[in-house]
Amino acid sequence: MLSKESINDILSLIQVQGRMIDYYLLKNLFEGQTVNIIQELKKYQNEDGGFGHGLEPDTMLPDSSIVCTDVAVEILEAIEEEPLKSEMIQEIVHYYESTYIPEKRGWELVPKEVDDFPHAVWWNYSGVDEFGYGNPNPQIVGFLYRYQKYLKTLDLKELLSYIIEYAKTVFPNNSKKHNILSLIQFYNQMPQDIQEDLFPMLKFACDEELGHTNWEEYCLQPYELALANRVFLEGHEELLYKNLEFQKARLANGLILPNWQWYQYDEEFEQVKYKWAGHLTYNVIKALLQ
Numbered sequence: 001m002l003s004k005e006s007i008n009d010i011l012s013l014i015q016v017q018g019r020m021i022d023y024y025l026l027k028n029l030f031e032g033q034t035v036n037i038i039q040e041l042k043k044y045q046n047e048d049g050g051f052g053h054g055l056e057p058d059t060m061l062p063d064s065s066i067v068c069t070d071v072a073v074e075i076l077e078a079i080e081e082e083p084l085k086s087e088m089i090q091e092i093v094h095y096y097e098s099t100y101i102p103e104k105r106g107w108e109l110v111p112k113e114v115d116d117f118p119h120a121v122w123w124n125y126s127g128v129d130e131f132g133y134g135n136p137n138p139q140i141v142g143f144l145y146r147y148q149k150y151l152k153t154l155d156l157k158e159l160l161s162y163i164i165e166y167a168k169t170v171f172p173n174n175s176k177k178h179n180i181l182s183l184i185q186f187y188n189q190m191p192q193d194i195q196e197d198l199f200p201m202l203k204f205a206c207d208e209e210l211g212h213t214n215w216e217e218y219c220l221q222p223y224e225l226a227l228a229n230r231v232f233l234e235g236h237e238e239l240l241y242k243n244l245e246f247q248k249a250r251l252a253n254g255l256i257l258p259n260w261q262w263y264q265y266d267e268e269f270e271q272v273k274y275k276w277a278g279h280l281t282y283n284v285i286k287a288l289l290q
Helices: 004-017 020-028 034-042 066-076 082-099 112-116 125-131 137-146 156-169 177-189 192-209 222-228 237-251 266-289
Strands: none
Touching: 004 020, 004 266, 020 034, 020 266, 034 066, 034 082, 066 082, 066 137, 082 137, 112 125, 137 156, 137 177, 156 177, 156 192, 177 192, 177 222, 222 237, 222 266, 237 266
């Protein structure tokens, strides 16, 4: 376990090098910061209800994007008081409705304007369709299922059928890190009968992906799976312990920096990586505290 002194040192580093949203998220693990989280999150929100302004730090597009809005949804999970976040949740639901693309049966992670601002190579608009259906559609539909009382235009039953069809036909042959995490977020919001239907294929995919144990490289880390849903770590408890020890050793050197590059806009990435560092560090500490 990290000492109080270590936590305070990390908080100070995030204040100086990172973002206040991650500072408040980390501090919220120890003392209530939910109001500050909401206030800070609003700085990334646009009038259309979506989020931009680098909330997902690998794109600096100020306009709203699905990928940044998905990060906002993840952050809101840290806030248990529903009344405090209900207005923002409604705005996100309406943003998802307004950006739905019927011919794609889902959403586009970034708009074409992404190319007008510094971003990672994988967010080049020309390659956005390469992510496939599994990222981010399952997690969005799971979110809309949870907050279906706010839906006005989308057919939720139809959306659910699309995701379940994808999970049974495409996912088993294309189950990489982000597809797995997105489908787990969908799974987390589903009733028991759908969970029982999805569990075997999700568990198999997790078992396979956890076989990549070079944690210095970009891969699905056991601690990330622990944060998503620990049931999928059954049989991998020792691996999780080793992964947490690995991450704790990285914390001893300061904030956890991303283990990837942008492969373009090198100068901008040198600044952005510290915005990532606060968020990565928050997630690791959250996992250590579980």
